[in-house]
Amino acid sequence: MSLHKHVDAKSLSPRRLLPPTTTDRSIADRVTIEVLPDNVLVEIFDLYVNHRNAPVNEWHTLIHVCRRWRHLIFVSPRRLGLQLEYRGNRPRTVLFGGFPALPLVITQSRWYASNRALCVDNIVSILVSEEHLDRIFKLDLWNVPSLHWERIAVAMQKPFPQLTFLQLGSKGGEISALSDSFLGGSAPLLRSLRLFGIPFPAMHRLVSSAKDLVTLHLRDIPHRGYISPQSMVDSLSALARLEILFLSFQSPQSRPDPPTRRPPPLAPSVLPALTYFRFRGVSEYLEDMFVRMDAPLLHDLHIEFFMDLIFDVPQLHRFISHPEELRKLRQATVNFSRHYVTITLSHRRTAAGHGQFWLQTRCRESDWLLSCVAQVCRSSLPPLSVLDHLYIMDDRSIPPRWKDVESTQWLELLDPFTAVKNLFLTEDVAIHFGHALQQLGAQRATAVLPALQTIFLKDYRPQGPVQGAIRQFVSARQSSRHPVAIRRWEE
Template identity: 50%
Template sequence: MWNQLVPTSRWEGLAPAMQKPFPELTFLNIWVDSEEDTVMSLQDSFLGGSAPLLRHLWLVDCPFPGLPTLLLSANHLDSLHLWNIPDSGLFSPQALVTALSVMSRLEIFDFQFQSPRSRPDPASRSTPPLTRTVLPALARLVFQGVHEYLEDLLAQIEAPLLNKLKITFFMDLHFVVPQLHRLISHAKSFKTCHRAFVYTSDRTIRFAIFSETHWSPELTLEIRCRELDYQLSSLAQVCGSSLLLLSTLVQLDIVDPLPPTLPSQWKDDMETTQWLQLLDPFTAVNDLRLSDQVGRHVCQALEELAEERVTEVLPSLQNIFLSDLGPLESVPKFIERFVAARQLSGHPVAVYSWGDRGNYEIII
């Protein structure tokens, strides 16, 4: 096992020794200082092109276009971490699948590209194969990049034991992710989840689902984008009505992490239809919990539903929890109108004030 941090300035002297085989090597961790002027890259002859006993591999900020070839010999890998893959170290989804096909023991696969330039050449994209590569031990998959790359990869693999999934997409105007939906729908562990969170910030929007027995999310979908209207529309596209697990979630929290002392990032003129599109797939949600920054906007979107459509969005909704609201007279009128419309429809909704300590009181 070798776990030695080597400055890039010393790599030139070390690199020649790393061109020969290390047949007993089991652990390799290479972190490159991305702030240094000299870019360290690995040649195709790295480790003699063979790592038969390697079990754990970490490469951070390290260009290595020939990595898939080395991985073909690494059929004992348990974990593979490729972080911040530079543009000079790109490889195709097809080459990556070929390398993964020999990894029957791989449990953790974490690969994150540095920029949106990882988008595959449209000319190289093809229809999904009739037979997919099965990764029988893969339990955790982490990806950062463009959705086209992930789609091309997922179209060629199966992961029957997958129970942790974290996806970060760079911003795009149109997300088409049927292969991601297929992967999620086939994962048994996600079907036991009952809580969902939507986190918003000035740089990303994040969607996460949790089971009853775990505090860490089983599934996280994140989109890097600064404009909040794009955040909502993008997440609505990625989730979509075909993501079946959304119809089993019974609790939904939408949280704005900005401190109350800072100006709200939510625009008053934001299209309410964007909120409705995001909420539309959550047909089983009973409890909707909203932070004080977003609560008014979400409820306003619900209130603007026509009376005949008032139960079409969140049809199972029974309770709305709004954080840190004041007394009843401070409740915005649009919440009262929404509650009244649901009452008349035969699907009543109660509204609660939800405090910092988790205690709450009914206000409508």
Template identity: 45%
Template sequence: MAENDVRYWTGKKLTSRHQRQIDMLPDDVLLEIFDFLEQTLVHVCRQWRSVVFGSPRRLNLRLVCTPKTPARDTLDVWPSLPLLIQDRSDVPTEDVDDIIAVLLECSNRVVDIDLIKFDSSELENILATMQVPFPELIFLVLRSGDGMVTVLPDSFLGGSTPRMEFLQLDCIAFPDLPKLLLSASHLTELHLEDIPHSGYRSPAAMVTVLSTLTSLKRLCLEFKSPRSRPDWASRHPPPLTRSVLPVLTYFQFKGACEYLEDLVTRVDAPRLDSSPITLFNQIVFDTPQFIQFISRTPMFETFERALVVFRDNAARVNLSSQTSGSRSRYRKLNMIIPCIELDWQVSSMEQVCTSCLPPLSALEDLYIYEDPDWPPVWQDKIENTLWLELLQPFSGVKNLYLSEKFASRIIPALQELTGGRTAEVLPILQNIFLEELQPLGTVQEGIQQFVATRQVTIHPIVVSRWVNPKQDMRNNSSHLFLY
């Protein structure tokens, strides 16, 4: 049977010959066709409907229940298919009776729950009905729509979730979560976001839970308040052996520096290749245990380039490299510091690059620019010393990329490197790429002086144009002149 024939037969008009050919097909062949086409087939003949509704798992069929489409009416019309419950309707509602009715009457059919718009009081009413087992539940997202803390009942989901693969809780306190996750042997993604202080769990307790999730591939832990940090006075030393998260490839964290340190002393993630880290703002940043954790992670052994990006309310450094092979992908390690003052952003980035990340001396490419969508607000002039301290850890950089705004601030700092200080910062720099190739005034004079000094004392530096930070930064440049 040709693929073109199959696609033609699923159209609105069929010839009698084609209809006879279809009628001759056995049900298992029809099922293969429907599965291959991945189309929604509803308004069809009785035979096809029977085949479709007889294999809901194979064809991934769902009945969607929302406040906009009353659940009771849906259940009365359709066969006993798996249920998806969500509140993402554009029409605001205060009536959750239909959602509650489905949860009470059909808990054994619910496979997907996605509730993100109900306010905390409505969500608590819904959660009160979810204290029985949901044996088929695979996907669960709960978010308090008004930002108020919602607490999961002690017997949530009957304390068992054997088929759960994806769990996301936003602004939810979860006193009995460890008990629930003990049964989640198939869980591949766990997102605990905006964790309220009332939902705080110590790093040791969190690792105890995570160590049971041997199928976990993606983990997100984001605390709502800087108060959620370990009590160092009662802290116990880390265990002699660490828990292993064998298939974890993505770890996202937002919280206190001390929490991250205590957590990573207790775990290894040998397949981790992407990790965005956000640390609450504080005076001193120092994460030796996180550096050790990264050093134990094979995918993070080497990085090729660093991006230092400033925006209106945060600064970040992004280390990345590309894996080789037919299925190459980028390995990424990000560290973000939320703060508003630009001088504090620069100071924080210097601390992060010096004390929170593995050594950066092997990196060859360094990019410094502002977020084009949320640029920082320039107020007071940043001292040249701060810029030089930020650049100092990147001793192996050969290629420096600067946006127009940052070139006018960093080049004057580099200009100060004369005499015995020539090789203090970026000692093997070979190329400077500028977003604006012909800077004016003191910037132009500064870059001429810096390049001339390096040409005499070390080696020539080529100045070129940098096209666009959102494009392939390595290939989008054109050498135009040499000082």
């Protein structure tokens, strides 16, 4: 029987019996956990505390079982990774009630109206106390009420030398920006920094000091907290261990000003460990970033653009052509909904690999959506001539309004996919594609998707409207000796 799965507070009582390992129940009944040596007990405690997603303060249960257990736990704080979690909803004295000086985790996400002010008072009193600065290693304050934000921000204007994890999020209303003296401008041990809706235009000093930073989330950045692409890359270039980057803005107002944009550097900065990057903003911002940076190990890139009439992002093509994992992608998926379109490049479903490129943009007009994806496919993506699977789908729950889309726009979307052998279409998309393909004629039938071999249709019926819409195209391909088969799309 696995202790990992079955250990719990009741089973870890000195008088409780261990699970029998023999069929001889009489022997098992005489063996209690009290006979186990100290080192074995500590291993069991480790399973209970650290290997089952237990709450931070779960070890408190164990110290109330008996004196021996309490002693073993308090003499093994590092081995067990003991921490004290404080939420601010109890007096500060709970941190000193016979406990040793353990690392502190200060966390609060539910600021109930009934005790909101009390929680803020208690947390601020810990943050300003010089006595506890060296113990705070994790600070997680989510949805900080704007009314109390200033007190929290002021309390954090000094160094927290042991801090490894910081998450701050604001809730409702405008809040003041963090200054360059935030955390004393230095966080040498910080490994994860996550700011949500927090303006921090002077972040360069702090981020540049966090040489061991692995995860950086700057999400929902207000316009007044705008950070230029140049400053952003300058900050990131110091982070040799950064693996995960989230960067998103609240509105399309946050964009570079063309007259002040600096020329690109002779050589881009390399982020040697970056594997995951997610961005939300305007295309010009990302273009200015990509001309200044490279990420050779990147294998997941997610982009969400605010809607624009023109998407000219040639640096995107260069940026995602370098990482080896992104060069291996063989499948494209274009997914339309009422107000957005998503383009995904990935490994085929039957192939191993974790690389993915994901791009989404939003718009209320379906013809603009189609024009947008055609622009991106033609000018910004890596060569699509290596993709042999293409899925084009629409969301049935909130389908686009295709009545405003011209047939030529559908054909423009297909132009870059010269190596696609298998085309997968949902029913409504297939009907519109069929009407567009009918206009090609026999001579041009092989110019679109020249390598196409099979069309897979959702809800395929031999005599249905989809079959009728594409019959002329299939016949033209047959006569040109480039036959195309039609099959049911079986997921």
